[in-house]
Amino acid sequence: MMQFRASGGVRWPRLSLLILACCLCAYASITTGGRGDVGFWDLFARDTLAASVMWDIRLPRTVVAMCIGVNLGLAGLILQAVTRNPLASPAILGVNQGAALGLVFGLVFAPVSNALGLQTLAIVGAFTAGFITFAIAGGLGGRLDGLRLVLGGVAVGAFAYAMVRFTFTLEDDLSRQVLRWTVGSITDVRWDDVKLIVVWAGGGLIATAFIAQRLNLMALGEASSAGLGADPRMTLLMGAFVAAVLTGTSVAVAGPIAFVGLVVPHVCRMLIGPDHRRLVFVVPIIGATLMMAADGVSKWLTAPIEIPVGVVVALIGAPFFLCQALFADDIE
Amino acid sequence: MTRDGLVFVALVVGVLLASIWSLSAGAVAIEWSVIANTLFDLDGPKQDYIILKSRLPRTVLALLTGASLALSGAIVQALLRNPLASPKIIGINSGAALGVCLMVLLLPSVSLAYLPIAAIAGGILAATIIYIGADLRGASPARLVLVGIAVGFLCDAGVDFILVTSSDAQFSAPLIWLTGSLWARGWTHLGLVWPWLLVCIAIALSLFYRLDLLRLGPQTASGLGENVRAARLSLMILAVLLAALSVSVVGVLGFVGLIAPHIARTVLGGGHARLLPCAMLIGMGLVVWADAIGRAIAPPIEVSAGIVTALLGAPFFVMIMITTQRKIRA
Numbered sequence A: 001m002m003q004f005r006a007s008g009g010v011r012w013p014r015l016s017l018l019i020l021a022c023c024l025c026a027y028a029s030i031t032t033g034g035r036g037d038v039g040f041w042d043l044f045a046r047d048t049l050a051a052s053v054m055w056d057i058r059l060p061r062t063v064v065a066m067c068i069g070v071n072l073g074l075a076g077l078i079l080q081a082v083t084r085n086p087l088a089s090p091a092i093l094g095v096n097q098g099a100a101l102g103l104v105f106g107l108v109f110a111p112v113s114n115a116l117g118l119q120t121l122a123i124v125g126a127f128t129a130g131f132i133t134f135a136i137a138g139g140l141g142g143r144l145d146g147l148r149l150v151l152g153g154v155a156v157g158a159f160a161y162a163m164v165r166f167t168f169t170l171e172d173d174l175s176r177q178v179l180r181w182t183v184g185s186i187t188d189v190r191w192d193d194v195k196l197i198v199v200w201a202g203g204g205l206i207a208t209a210f211i212a213q214r215l216n217l218m219a220l221g222e223a224s225s226a227g228l229g230a231d232p233r234m235t236l237l238m239g240a241f242v243a244a245v246l247t248g249t250s251v252a253v254a255g256p257i258a259f260v261g262l263v264v265p266h267v268c269r270m271l272i273g274p275d276h277r278r279l280v281f282v283v284p285i286i287g288a289t290l291m292m293a294a295d296g297v298s299k300w301l302t303a304p305i306e307i308p309v310g311v312v313v314a315l316i317g318a319p320f321f322l323c324q325a326l327f328a329d330d331i332e
Numbered sequence B: 001m002t003r004d005g006l007v008f009v010a011l012v013v014g015v016l017l018a019s020i021w022s023l024s025a026g027a028v029a030i031e032w033s034v035i036a037n038t039l040f041d042l043d044g045p046k047q048d049y050i051i052l053k054s055r056l057p058r059t060v061l062a063l064l065t066g067a068s069l070a071l072s073g074a075i076v077q078a079l080l081r082n083p084l085a086s087p088k089i090i091g092i093n094s095g096a097a098l099g100v101c102l103m104v105l106l107l108p109s110v111s112l113a114y115l116p117i118a119a120i121a122g123g124i125l126a127a128t129i130i131y132i133g134a135d136l137r138g139a140s141p142a143r144l145v146l147v148g149i150a151v152g153f154l155c156d157a158g159v160d161f162i163l164v165t166s167s168d169a170q171f172s173a174p175l176i177w178l179t180g181s182l183w184a185r186g187w188t189h190l191g192l193v194w195p196w197l198l199v200c201i202a203i204a205l206s207l208f209y210r211l212d213l214l215r216l217g218p219q220t221a222s223g224l225g226e227n228v229r230a231a232r233l234s235l236m237i238l239a240v241l242l243a244a245l246s247v248s249v250v251g252v253l254g255f256v257g258l259i260a261p262h263i264a265r266t267v268l269g270g271g272h273a274r275l276l277p278c279a280m281l282i283g284m285g286l287v288v289w290a291d292a293i294g295r296a297i298a299p300p301i302e303v304s305a306g307i308v309t310a311l312l313g314a315p316f317f318v319m320i321m322i323t324t325q326r327k328i329r330a
Helices: A002-006 A009-031 A040-044 A049-083 A096-110 A116-136 A144-172 A174-182 A189-221 A223-227 A232-256 A258-274 A276-300 A309-327 B003-022 B032-040 B050-079 B092-107 B110-137 B141-165 B168-178 B188-206 B207-216 B219-224 B230-248 B256-266 B272-296 B304-330
Strands: none
Touching: A009 A258, A009 A276, A009 B032, A049 A258, A049 A276, A096 A116, A096 A144, A096 A232, A096 B032, A116 A144, A116 A232, A116 B230, A116 B304, A144 A174, A144 B141, A144 B304, A174 A309, A174 B141, A189 A223, A189 A232, A189 A276, A189 B168, A223 A232, A232 B168, A232 B207, A232 B219, A258 A276, A258 A309, A276 A309, A309 B141, A309 B168, B003 B032, B003 B256, B003 B272, B032 B050, B032 B304, B050 B168, B050 B188, B050 B207, B050 B230, B050 B256, B050 B272, B092 B110, B092 B141, B092 B230, B110 B141, B110 B230, B141 B230, B188 B230, B188 B272, B207 B219, B207 B230, B219 B230, B219 B304, B256 B272, B256 B304
């Protein structure tokens, strides 16, 4: 009954505040940049250099930031639900690094040139890394251990990260991009990259919305979930697949950006509670807000030098993770 | 000769062989006879410059840092009574690296001689945060490890931030070794740390009985007349010193402090009188070998020793996790 009333009109002010914040961050992301004289209204100018800066450089970047926020936020939401672990997220479970490894393999060893092939490799890498972490934590035997999940993820992530760096050491041409592949950066994205990610972000959102009710049932425990007609193994498989696709596609565009998947679901749960049917629509908004804000900060903080956006997010996310590690209750 | 004696002889021989290989491997492969000629000043062909200026200091540095990382790991594992703990996992290495980075960033004119001090300050700060943080919640080993991982992430984020915001290539390039490499390390770097490292290693080796007592658990240890708090604190500081000093010269070499004590414990059991020297020898061999293999794998390109130890150590870590899990269940 509470739930029903809570989902009524009372929620609208809060939701519109969120949307307002999102728009403000989009504005902040799009107006900051190397050329301080180019502003928002140049979007509507015709055939000037300023308009070109807005349309060809800043707008795609902002859109990509938005999509990555959506992707990683949703991936974190799904992973936290299916593992029932508040610390789960693509970066901490090694999924991010696995995707980066898959992608780097594609770039170096099997010269895959088309974007779809690279994305597929990233998705495969993400799924494999997630599976290994899950297996290490005892998930295959049905006893998922929270601490082991995190430790296993750190080990898998460290291994994949070392492999990425190893590959780059051997390949001189690519080694200049190494920072992008270790911290995540969206400095050079263009409309081609937008095309690559926007479809997946939308598709991922729809897919997550479809399994939202299953994720809710997971929270009750595996036995209850099975009793209510949702096979938890099926939920896990679907969730892992969607999360791998979301993570892999965003890593393929921007490199492994950490902590978005950890922070965003927590913030959303604080705001609107644990119901995944609503979380699934709020997580993308907050994720996009966070990423666009981070993008703005990355361009503004040390102007005229740009910091990779992944570093900005890590500086926000790592203290958050520390708080989680200190105050989360159900770890031991 | 007893089994323990055999193990030690084998280890010493292994370390020696690894060191010789480390002197010979690299962009210019050098014959063993040439190495002998150069080292002992015999007649015949020599390679004075490469061996004496580049590879010898590197190898000695690898031996020293390997020993100190392994001992640091052994102490941390005994203190936390957790085979999965290591100075890297609980964030001490990253803290030391952040200390080094901050010093280079904020005080660029200060001489290199202060790098070890900055590293120690960073390591101690990280350890303090971890300890206080875990203490807030009753300091269970699981919590401690988790908080350590988080502190490590935080320090890594800081290091990344400093590395990418320094537009000056002159500045960021020397900091690349923070990710764990012995590239371009010479006698000057060795001169910075060897006295301190030798003292710390000697102290660590002489404190084996304290570790044995602590391994019995806090109640038993204090029942046997040990001041548990003081012993824990002093040993923790020692572990931080060992790890931070080696980070200040070779950067973050992950997993050495994890692997070496674990192998030593499997081979010789848990008594620290034998475990500590054994772990030390394994650590020495491991770092020398990792550095040499990084140079030998695709010359003239060098793969950082940190990458090699991570590629080796991460699967090893997983293996330890799975086997300890089995033991707990059984």
